[in-house]
Amino acid sequence: xxxxxxxxxFENELEHHPEARLLDFYKLFMQACLGPGHxxxxxxxxxxxxxxxxxxxxKYVSMFKRDSSPSYLCHLKDEHKKYxxxxxxxxxxxxxxxxxxxxxxxxLQLIIDGIIPLDDYYQAFIKSFEETEYLSEDTLVDIWxxxxxxxxxxxxxxxxxxxxxxxxxxxxxxKQYLVSHTDTYREKYKPSYRxxxxxxxxxxxxxxxxxxxxxxxx
Numbered sequence: 001x002x003x004x005x006x007x008x009x010f011e012n013e014l015e016h017h018p019e020a021r022l023l024d025f026y027k028l029f030m031q032a033c034l035g036p037g038h039x040x041x042x043x044x045x046x047x048x049x050x051x052x053x054x055x056x057x058x059k060y061v062s063m064f065k066r067d068s069s070p071s072y073l074c075h076l077k078d079e080h081k082k083y084x085x086x087x088x089x090x091x092x093x094x095x096x097x098x099x100x101x102x103x104x105x106x107x108l109q110l111i112i113d114g115i116i117p118l119d120d121y122y123q124a125f126i127k128s129f130e131e132t133e134y135l136s137e138d139t140l141v142d143i144w145x146x147x148x149x150x151x152x153x154x155x156x157x158x159x160x161x162x163x164x165x166x167x168x169x170x171x172x173x174x175k176q177y178l179v180s181h182t183d184t185y186r187e188k189y190k191p192s193y194r195x196x197x198x199x200x201x202x203x204x205x206x207x208x209x210x211x212x213x214x215x216x217x218x
Contacts, residue, residue: 005099006148012096014157015070016062017189018087022152022164024185029148030177032099035134036125036195047122050194053108054118058192060107062092075213093212097195101132105193106201115211116204124200132197137177159184 006029013020013028064073066086073081073088082089095105110116135143149165152158164182171177181191209216 002099002143003147003151006143006151009096009099010148010151010155014155015064015068016072016092016095017185018063018065018157019159019188020185021160021182022158023160023167023179023182025152025158026144026148026164026168027179027181028097029099029144030140030179031105031195032097032101032103033135033140033143034137034177035101035103035132036129043126046126050108050122050125051118053192054111056192057112058190059109059112060092060095060105060192061089061189063087063089063188075215077212077214080212091212092189092193093208095193098198100135102198103128103132103195104198105191106196108192108194110204110208113211115207116201121194121196124196125194127200128195128197137175140177141172 009028009032010025013025017024062072064070064087066084066088073090076090080090091107091109092105093107093109097103097105106116106121108121111118111121153161160182168179171179185191
């Protein structure tokens with residue numbers, strides 16, 4: 001089950017963000033293991049930064065290969081798609097991060113577009129931190145070496161693999177596990193999201209669907 005969940009999570013990331021580096025895949029894995037708590041220092045600063053980021057209106061994007069036809073893209077309304085020479089750009093609204101617990105990256109665009117009130121989004125984020133049980137750092141290291149990394153090694157499309165792996169190994173040697181997105185990922189995809197337990201966003205599913213999708217993507 002863990003292998004299937006990890007495989008689906010990584011495949012989904014590669015589909016949405018084909019130029020993600022190994023470090024970006026590790027970040028997704030790390031988030032799936034440890035959740036959002038690693039960035040929470042105090043609640044006041046968390047909300048202040050959320051408001052500031054929303055005001056900047058950065059929109060997390062997906063860039064699907066032009067010849068691909070993923071379910072997400074097929075169900076997305078045409079007005080949210082931008083056709084470019086080699087790819088199709090669209091909002092990355094909800095990205096799976098659920099290999100172990102039911103969390104996802106929820107784009108701040110959902111606030112910007114008026115789908116979810118900022119206060120509700122913030123409360124769901126805090127509840128995801130307080131009420132969801134995540135994995136330990138020791139478990140993260142074990143699953144990374146035994147399941148996640150062997151799986152990612154099979155993907156020849158991941159760039160800067162050796163360099164990023166060396167960096168990750170150096171972090172582990174210092175018992176450090178947190179990383180930022182690579183410059184490549186930030187430049188191309190403009191990540192702007194929070195990790196939220198999907199159970200706390202169920203009341204907004206119909207609103208998200210009616211705004212962005214013709215039918216529910218698989």
